[in-house]
Amino acid sequence: MSEQDLLKSDITAYLARQAEKDTLRFITCGSVDDGKSTLIGRLLYESKLIFDDQLAVLDADSRKFGTQDGKFDFALLVDGLAAEREQGITIDVAYRYFTTDRRKFIVADTPGHEQYTRNMATGASTAALAIIMIDARKGVLAQTRRHAFIASLLGISHVVLAVNKMDLVDYAQDVFDAITSDFTALNEELGFAGIQPIPISALRGDNVLAASANTPWYDGPSLLTHLEEVDVSAATEAPLRLPVQYVIRPNQDFRGYAGRIAGGGVAAGEAVKILPSGQLAQVSSVHVGAQEQTSAQTGQSVTVT
Template sequence: MAHVSELISSNIDQYLKLHEQKSLLRFITCGSVDDGKSTLIGRLLFESKMLFEDQIAAVAADSRKYGTQGEEMDFALLVDGLAAEREQGITIDVAYRFFSTERRKFIVADTPGHEQYTRNMVTGASTADAAIMMVDARKGILTQTRRHSYLVSLLGIQHIVVAINKMDLVDYDEQTYQKIVDDYTVLADHLGLTDISFIPMSAFKGDNIIEQSANMPWYRGPALMPYLEQIEIDQDKLLSTPFRMAVQWVNRPNLDFRGFTGSIASGQVHPGDRIRVQPSGQESTVERIVTMDGDLSKAVAGQSITLTLNDEIDISRGDVISKVTGPAEIADQFECTLTWMHENPMLPGRPYLMKIGTRTVTATITDIKYQINVNTLEHLPAKTLDLNGIAVCNLSLDRPIAFDPYDQNRDTGGFILIDRINNSTIGAGLLHFALRRAHNIHMQPVDIDREARSRLKGQKSCVLWFTGLSGAGKSTIANAVEKRLHAMGHHTYLLDGDNVRHGLNKDLGFTDVDRVENIRRIAEVTKLMADAGLIVISAFISPFRAERDMARSLVNDNEFLEIHIDAPLEVAEQRDVKGLYRKARQGQLKNFTGIDSPYEAPESPELCIDTTSTSVDIAVEQVVAALQERGVLPL
């Protein structure tokens, strides 16, 4: 018995080693809702022997229940269960399945076909090596086919199979097949797609899935599975691409070891190679390549390693290690293509978090050049970007990063945007190139800093950011605070919402986009005034938390006081000194905060003043006391 057990264990070990050596192909299926994607994936799982007997029995029973004729199984039922799984809480609406053959391992992503799920198509395609474009032989090239083909070309997927499905429903007609080939070839030429194979099939019947079908003797190409097994994965391209490794972790288990851990995105590295750390530009030489299984003489794309260097240089998570012979580019402003993935629209000027590789920075869309109609590829003007919208934009970051254009390196050219408030993923983008001004504009060093300016004025600079509904009392209290500080001999400046709109921001309206830009400009002005050593008093509705957080981020933490001037909407509306609420209620004033535009109240302001129970004089005393507690004013 022991001999049999050892033999079984040996066979299992051999099988696992053989399985580990197989190459992995990631591909997606895409197309219209009824083109047969689920049926195809179910057929591939069945033919690759990846199903248990009870699964097959359950599908056979369900096939009879839902009316499949004869003994044939409806393989779509194998994948339809995934839809229920997604409804029970899976966030990204893409279903992944794993299967393998004797020659290769596969991961297939089943992406939805509806236009409203464009974001899910982008998610599934972002890591794919190949795409199966499903086309119903009865319907030919549809709008969804064009949309998904554009997205495939946009995301740089090289290998495309046009699976002309349901040939059994057109009597396996060669002319029908050839018409679709001709039509898609025109589309592919327009999109710049080159590596395309056309396979006529019936996923339901099994024609041309595993082997060539006798029902289509006129087709002499490979069946689908043999084709997928022989697709050349772009591993060689990754190896020949310049070396890139984003630092994920600084490994310091003890004082005798300091290494930099990450996954190699592209290229290869050897001990002795001269490297550059970006964006800092520091250089050193690779001393060792460390892994759990010992040191390596070479590491290549896809491996996770730890590098030790010959020099003690400052490296942090998010830095990119390149070779000095082919470093990444450095910039903080870019042109990019952005896919918006959230129900709330993208607003230019609003700060978002951007994650690229292992680095997270603050990013702002400064300009939408044009939105792309993914159905017609037409370029359209746009001020905002809604759910599933795709646009070419200008992007500005709060600091320089190392990058490569996406068409050269997916890992160092692709990014996601994250909401600063709830940390949800709201967008995905591809970097095209750095804007020229990113290289031509540099900060000019000056000799007089804010501390010197503050000392001259005998005070500490500070920003008092008053926020609240129209009519809450912001301007009244802000004006009274400035009078008190002026009487105490302090240097101040009051920025009031209405006053600023007569000059600096007179070109802006009251849409969400304009409100974001309004506060962005004011925040930059308050930053400059604080840098001049002033106590800056800003009185704006500033309805969105994201913009108030952005204003806070521009100055030192201890220099910003968010003051919520709080009054219920009905109280503010009763005051209505300017008659604005009345106009908004009558429909004469659109996008009015509190009526048809939201106000996001501060969650943890430094000071909250309820003007229904607090007089102006007491409010001023509260503000002065808060400044004294922070050391801005003497006690």
């Protein structure tokens, strides 16, 4: 039974199936106007997670704010701030959730403008994979390099090189190959463990959910297929990365540092290094919710003392 049918007939079974799936957190990044928001909107739309009333609003907004001559502007499913719609850009990080039969996804749509680069770093801090968008007409730009460097710096090891707007270069293989070669050369400095180049058109849907007849020369996976199959488990074996979001001190005898583990794991008794000071400390206890545990792994929200 498909998930859509199960959702209609047995909500308890549907929720149980969702709980069994693993979750992939990823970001879309790259230079301004490379199509990041449009890609996420396309994924949400094709995943059948947009309700009829949302489609009606999208249709109205596309006529008012859209850039596609009245047709669905998928970027508007993500860009919700008034300033974003008026200017046609992404300013803040927008998080969206969707699911397929094989996996759950949390995606952070990050801004491409240089002045909002710090917001991109916020989105990347909890991601296990980055989709680096590149406009096929423009190639690898300075902001592309900047975002790739930040992703590498924050410990993201898996990258999808999404060469977007292939429809505007007549799906030319030589354009795709040249951009892939440029980024591969850049990766000698960055050291990403896995790079999957994919030629796409986020607007038209080429190679987003399924293979496109417009790129017969490409024999790799579609974007969604790769997202469903990519193994990011190595992220849990990496060094601990725990951005501290809050200091909990209910009384003078307890001081806990709370946050979500972005990489690696933590256990009571382990030595940790605090950045940027470089000071060393030892973890005395690990708390998940109200329960004290011996350890915690990537993706868990914890309090350590």
